[in-house]
Amino acid sequence: MTDTEPNSPPSAEMLGLDVRNARLAWDEAVLLDDFSFSAPAGSWTCLLGESGVGKSTLLRTIAGLIEPVSPTEIRAHDGTALHARVAYMAQQDLLLPWLSAIENVALGARLRGERADRERALNILARAGVADRANALPSELSGGERQRVALARTLMEERPIVLMDEPFSALDAITRTRLQDLAVDLLDNRTVLMVTHDPFEALRLADTIFILSDGAQPGRAAIVPPGATPRDPTDPALRESHQTIMQRLSNGAARASGDMA
Numbered sequence: 001m002t003d004t005e006p007n008s009p010p011s012a013e014m015l016g017l018d019v020r021n022a023r024l025a026w027d028e029a030v031l032l033d034d035f036s037f038s039a040p041a042g043s044w045t046c047l048l049g050e051s052g053v054g055k056s057t058l059l060r061t062i063a064g065l066i067e068p069v070s071p072t073e074i075r076a077h078d079g080t081a082l083h084a085r086v087a088y089m090a091q092q093d094l095l096l097p098w099l100s101a102i103e104n105v106a107l108g109a110r111l112r113g114e115r116a117d118r119e120r121a122l123n124i125l126a127r128a129g130v131a132d133r134a135n136a137l138p139s140e141l142s143g144g145e146r147q148r149v150a151l152a153r154t155l156m157e158e159r160p161i162v163l164m165d166e167p168f169s170a171l172d173a174i175t176r177t178r179l180q181d182l183a184v185d186l187l188d189n190r191t192v193l194m195v196t197h198d199p200f201e202a203l204r205l206a207d208t209i210f211i212l213s214d215g216a217q218p219g220r221a222a223i224v225p226p227g228a229t230p231r232d233p234t235d236p237a238l239r240e241s242h243q244t245i246m247q248r249l250s251n252g253a254a255r256a257s258g259d260m261a
């Protein structure tokens with residue numbers, strides 16, 4: 001996680017998010033145009049889409065790490081700017097290599113010049129299953145352990161809006177399920193925007209799913225899975241939604257490669 005405004009205090013308020021007419025582009029190359037969505041306060045939204053469609057670019061734009069391309073508008077529901085209310089977990093974990101795992105988890109407080117709550121940091125590391133690695137440096141951790149520490153750092157902050165880019169991708173199936181459950185528990189009442197490659201993960205966790213295809217109608221219609229989260233992926237209703245998502249992903253891919261009108 002990188003705080004876009006490290007000097008601001010953490011906040012426990014609930015806050016929704018609006019993205020309007022988003023255009024994602026690098027130089028002249030437009031990745032995605034005219035993409036709008038709302039994430040209601042306290043909801044969990046997943047963004048799906050094939051590799052290279054612009055998911056990370058969108059998340060980094062919302063995090064304030066990339067200047068929005070005109071006419072993109074990004075706003076908190078109270079009409080104010082988002083920075084300082086956002087916690088961001090990057091696709092690459094961005095752990096500081098010279099700090100131990102627990103120091104990385106407590107980094108936000110340190111950047112704000114506050115005393116770190118070591119006990120809370122250790123508790124979150126324990127719930128992420130890596131308390132015994134608290135004093136290890138990132139270079140001494142496995143890829144999955146690093147991801148757990150990065151997730152713990154995101155969970156440590158009290159920001160109302162949490163942006164996560166494939167936070168569970170380096171984990172084995174059992175650990176992934178455990179950490180998804182932990183994230184649902186600890187991120188209760190936060191507005192979560194999560195990028196994932198995995199339709200089942202989105203169906204397990206999201207209140208709403210958007211598909212960012214580089215086709216004609218990017219993400220226009222959202223998919224709203226049934227029931228409370230975290231859902232049972234063996235639920236037949238989820239299997240049906242999975243089919244719909246796969247169909248829409250492959251339609252988007254076909255459009256992008258010119259196979260469809």
Ligand SMILES: Nc1ncnc2c1ncn2[C@@H]1O[C@H](COP(=O)(O)OP(=O)(O)OP(=O)(O)O)[C@@H](O)[C@H]1O
Nearest residue numbers: 026031049050051052053054055056057058091197
């Ligand atoms: N800093 C940059 N400068 C120029 N082009 C970039 C930059 N970052 C990303 N891109 C390009 O923008 C496109 C979208 O990248 P992005 O990382 O947003 O995709 P993604 O949907 O997150 O993909 P993945 O699922 O593989 O993570 C890619 O073609 C990528 O090469």
Ligand SMILES: [Mg+2]
Nearest residue numbers: 055056091165
């Ligand atoms: Mg990405």
